[in-house]
Amino acid sequence: MKAAIIGYGKMGREIERILKERGHDVALIIDQENAGELDAAHLEGVDVALEFTTPATAYDNIRTCLECGVAVVSGTTGWTDRLAELQTLCRERGGALFYASNFCLGVNLMFRLNRQLAALMGRVGDNYQVHIEEVHHTQKKDAPSGTAITLAEGIIENLPGKAGWVNFAPGIEHAANRVEHSEDTPADCIEIRSVREGMVPGIHTVTYESEDDILELRHEIKNRRTLAQGAVVAAEFLCGKQGVYGMDDLLK
Ligand SMILES: NC(=O)c1ccc[n+]([C@@H]2O[C@H](COP(=O)([O-])OP(=O)(O)OC[C@H]3O[C@@H](n4cnc5c(N)ncnc54)[C@H](O)[C@@H]3O)[C@@H](O)[C@H]2O)c1
The missing domain is CATH 3.30.360.10 (Dihydrodipicolinate Reductase; domain 2)
Structure with missing residues (x-):
């Protein structure tokens, strides 16, 4: 799986470790300083983006990925009054979006x-x-x-x-x-x-x-590893799928 990490904070770094442990390729890392690089050119060839940023930035990040045809797993909290808009966009474009407020x-x-x-x-x-x-x-x-x-x-x-x-x-x-x-x-x-x-x-x-x-x-929660692991398993689940998913789909 070729992954992009959007948000290289506490979760992004833990996710990077787990992706590498499970043999995946981290093709792109986006944080605040290079946020302008989140575009079609840099996302070329990426299978899935894992988005853990801030309430102010999650919506635009996810939207950009969906518009570029890249599947997204997001766990950013504090913005989900607008989640339904992105779920609709995802369905319209035949994209893939997995959101969970908690991946444990x-x-x-x-x-x-x-x-x-x-x-x-x-x-x-x-x-x-x-x-x-x-x-x-x-x-x-x-x-x-x-x-x-x-x-x-x-x-x-x-x-x-x-x-x-x-x-x-x-x-x-x-x-x-x-x-x-x-x-x-x-x-x-x-x-x-x-x-x-x-x-x-x-x-x-x-x-x-x-x-x-x-x-x-x-x-x-005793440590963040369980959260990052859940997000990576969700990304593996999402790869190659279309539609809108959450933890209930994964647990089935
Ligand atoms: N769903 C879950 O299981 C779960 C688990 C832990 C944290 N979270 C949520 O995930 C989010 C991130 O958590 P964290 O602990 O890693 O926070 P953090 O503050 O450590 O990291 C956030 C990172 O996002 C970066 N960032 C800011 N603007 C950006 C932009 N426009 N583009 C890309 N990166 C940008 C920041 O520079 C920072 O490095 C929070 O909303 C938190 O509540 C969810």
């Missing part, structure tokens, strides 16, 4: 358990209050995390009475859909609490709390 196998198993748990909770009435907490390193540029949003969406789809989410993110200025105080969270919204500390790669906890007990679904 364990997190994707948690997504499934989360949907099942929300459906079960819907059957036991409204004894339990639900909230989500996500903890990440201080350099993270978006809040809440894409993974926490996916968890919230899984609950909204399966738990009657929940229609949206808000972010309680003390001290995080760029948080989306933010409430100033936890008490401001409307009853039909799931509160996502965001915490930024140290070098934490990612901890997600879904908590259901009643007057009598607490039930938690918790996942902690």
Whole structure:
């Protein structure tokens, strides 16, 4: 597989290691300084691009790859309100796009358990209050995390009475859909609490709390390698395909 890495930060470097370990060719590396080189000439012969950049740059990067006929795996978070536009473009052009807010196998198993748990909770009435907490390193540029949003969406789809989410993110200025105080969270919204500390790669906890007990679904990533490996496996899966894919397709 001939790959391009777009975004040569923490994830891009880890992805490069895994691509090489698995015998793939890294034909192009694009970062902020040479972003102008992301064009048809430089993408010539590339089978798949792995895009892990920033919320401000992901859309244009992915669009350029699709317009150049190159398959894209992206895991950049914090911009996905525009993902549907690119999925439509991909289908129109017969291209290939794989997006996941989290490429870790364990997190994707948690997504499934989360949907099942929300459906079960819907059957036991409204004894339990639900909230989500996500903890990440201080350099993270978006809040809440894409993974926490996916968890919230899984609950909204399966738990009657929940229609949206808000972010309680003390001290995080760029948080989306933010409430100033936890008490401001409307009853039909799931509160996502965001915490930024140290070098934490990612901890997600879904908590259901009643007057009598607490039930938690918790996942902690121990290192970035699992994320990069998932992205490379997704790229191998995508190679030679057309269409729009996500982790559920890969796990099948
Ligand atoms: N889906 C997942 O499993 C997963 C896992 C980890 C991180 N992420 C997300 O991936 C993104 C990157 O994470 P990271 O930890 O590598 O961040 P990072 O800050 O270490 O790296 C981002 C890189 O993108 C580069 N960049 C900025 N503008 C660019 C442009 N126009 N073209 C190309 N490169 C550009 C930056 O210079 C930087 O090197 C974030 O959105 C993060 O939330 C997703």
